[in-house]
Amino acid sequence: MPSSPRASYGKWFDILLAIPLAGYLLLIAGLVCAIFLAITPGEVSAALADHDIWDAILLSMITSTLSTFLSVVVAIPAGYILSRHRFWGHSLADTLLDLPIVLPPLVMGLCVLLFFSTGVGYWLDRGIVEEGLFIYQPLGIVLVQFIVGCAFAVRVIKSGFDALDPSYEEVAMTLGAGRWQTFYKVTLANVAPAILAGAVISWARIFGLFGPVLLVAGTMRGRTEIMPTTIYLEQSIGHLGVALVIGAMMIVISMAMLILFKRFGGKGLIW
Amino acid sequence: MSNPAIELEHVCFKIGVFEMSDFSLSISQGEYFVLTGPNGSGKTLLIKLIAGLYRPLAGRVRLSGRDVTPTPPWNRNIGYVPQDGLLFRNRTVRGNIRFAMEVRRITSKRIEQSVDRVAQLLKIAHLLDRSVNGLSGGECQKTALARALVFEPRVLLLDEPVSAIDEDSRDGLCHDLRRIQRALGIAVLHVSHNRREIDLVADRIGILECGRIARVDARESPGANPPSEAAGESRE
Numbered sequence: 001m002p003s004s005p006r007a008s009y010g011k012w013f014d015i016l017l018a019i020p021l022a023g024y025l026l027l028i029a030g031l032v033c034a035i036f037l038a039i040t041p042g043e044v045s046a047a048l049a050d051h052d053i054w055d056a057i058l059l060s061m062i063t064s065t066l067s068t069f070l071s072v073v074v075a076i077p078a079g080y081i082l083s084r085h086r087f088w089g090h091s092l093a094d095t096l097l098d099l100p101i102v103l104p105p106l107v108m109g110l111c112v113l114l115f116f117s118t119g120v121g122y123w124l125d126r127g128i129v130e131e132g133l134f135i136y137q138p139l140g141i142v143l144v145q146f147i148v149g150c151a152f153a154v155r156v157i158k159s160g161f162d163a164l165d166p167s168y169e170e171v172a173m174t175l176g177a178g179r180w181q182t183f184y185k186v187t188l189a190n191v192a193p194a195i196l197a198g199a200v201i202s203w204a205r206i207f208g209l210f211g212p213v214l215l216v217a218g219t220m221r222g223r224t225e226i227m228p229t230t231i232y233l234e235q236s237i238g239h240l241g242v243a244l245v246i247g248a249m250m251i252v253i254s255m256a257m258l259i260l261f262k263r264f265g266g267k268g269l270i271w
Numbered sequence: 272m273s274n275p276a277i278e279l280e281h282v283c284f285k286i287g288v289f290e291m292s293d294f295s296l297s298i299s300q301g302e303y304f305v306l307t308g309p310n311g312s313g314k315t316l317l318i319k320l321i322a323g324l325y326r327p328l329a330g331r332v333r334l335s336g337r338d339v340t341p342t343p344p345w346n347r348n349i350g351y352v353p354q355d356g357l358l359f360r361n362r363t364v365r366g367n368i369r370f371a372m373e374v375r376r377i378t379s380k381r382i383e384q385s386v387d388r389v390a391q392l393l394k395i396a397h398l399l400d401r402s403v404n405g406l407s408g409g410e411c412q413k414t415a416l417a418r419a420l421v422f423e424p425r426v427l428l429l430d431e432p433v434s435a436i437d438e439d440s441r442d443g444l445c446h447d448l449r450r451i452q453r454a455l456g457i458a459v460l461h462v463s464h465n466r467r468e469i470d471l472v473a474d475r476i477g478i479l480e481c482g483r484i485a486r487v488d489a490r491e492s493p494g495a496n497p498p499s500e501a502a503g504e505s506r507e
């Protein structure tokens with residue numbers, strides 16, 4: 001016997017609400033298709049033969065991965081403390097964490113530049129290495145990527161800790177697990193999907209970061225050039241085809257990351 | 272004479288508007304003590320206090336004669352089963368039961384022996400390799416109980432362990448609890464609201480009201496004649 005259909009009322013109501021969704025999906029798909037339709041095989045092979053572009057891709061991947069790693073390393077304890085404890089200045093700390101999310105990225109870049117012009121900042125930048133550690137250096141890329149990406153990672157990872165009832169940790173402690181054992185065997189193990197989601201969101205934001213990277217690290221060929229700055233550089237000298245190829249590559253890499261994320265357990269948390 | 276299994280001596284405790292002052296209670300080795308009372312009377316807080324999840328402002332908490340007032344929960348050697356079991360969702364039934372042995376860094380062979388023994392005792396050996404997500408309420412609570420018993424604690428703290436399961440399963444689990452407690456000879460502090468549940472398991476009943484023990488009743492033969500068994504129902 002076939003199963004009874006679910007009662008459905010107001011078919012037109014659902015159809016009406018689905019129209020904005022379909023419109024938005026069409027817009028995204030159209031924009032993505034536009035890039036892939038605009039590039040020619042010749043432009044693709046020319047871009048792939050350019051060593052500078054490969055350097056930019058490599059530096060993009062290295063800096064994004066490193067700053068995502070640093071973001072997650074900081075976001076795990078930060079998210080936990082903010083989730084589990086109410087302390088003096090908690091609201092202020094919570095608001096400050098949102099600042100890199102809501103602040104225009106260029107303003108964030110200006111703040112970093114300003115900081116390195118102060119006494120402490122100058123010493124941090126030039127105190128150890130004469131040519132500088134951050135300004136117009138690859139580490140500067142990692143720094144601005146970390147500042148922006150960490151805020152996103154903290155937000156997502158904290159929501160994972162919020163969703164985990166602290167009673168699980170209490171039970172683990174009564175079973176003989178010390179504070180650290182409880183943290184990694186129960187807390188982190190149960191919040192793993194949120195940590196993964198935090199890393200992916202952070203990586204996605206970092207990977208496409210442009211404005212503050214340009215301000216702090218510039219875009220020197222083979223030295224501080226990453227994929228978003230390559231697009232800017234190439235289109236500014238009239239090489240629109242190469243810029244489009246890099247754009248298409250960024251879309252492919254981002255899509256691959258999302259698919260990997262869904263494949264390895266992130267589905268259901270934010271998607 | 273041996274030391275009481277659980278002893279609270281002039282304990283003072285305050286959390287929010289709830290206050291407990293000069294509270295004393297003693298539970299003997301091998302005794303099944305049920306604590307009952309209205310909501311907000313402090314039953315769960317008392318269990319958490321004994322477990323070491325809260326600290327008293329004054330007074331002492333002793334377990335088998337040892338002063339554990341400053342001792343963290345992981346060094347108290349108590350078994351604790353919360354109201355809704357709180358099984359670790361990322362582990363199987365076996366993984367949950369193994370937990371207390373893993374954190375004590377016991378060899379794998381001994382862990383498996385202990386897990387099998389406690390699973391037999393609770394009749395959940397057939398569930399060991401299942402995910403905890405598909406378990407019934409009764410199976411969840413039995414798993415939580417096995418997890419709390421596997422490392423052979425001297426004291427078992429049960430916070431309304433059968434309140435979330437249906438009446439038939441509840442009776443069966445109460446009989447299991449009493450059988451296991453007698454077999455292991457451990458002291459049990461069991462929080463319950465349910466009169467029938469209390470009748471099935473209690474040696475002594477303490478009635479808690481506004482942070483004070485209002486009355487303690489001793490019972491002669493708990494669970495001697497459970498009504499459903501008298502009516503000839505099979506439990507297995």
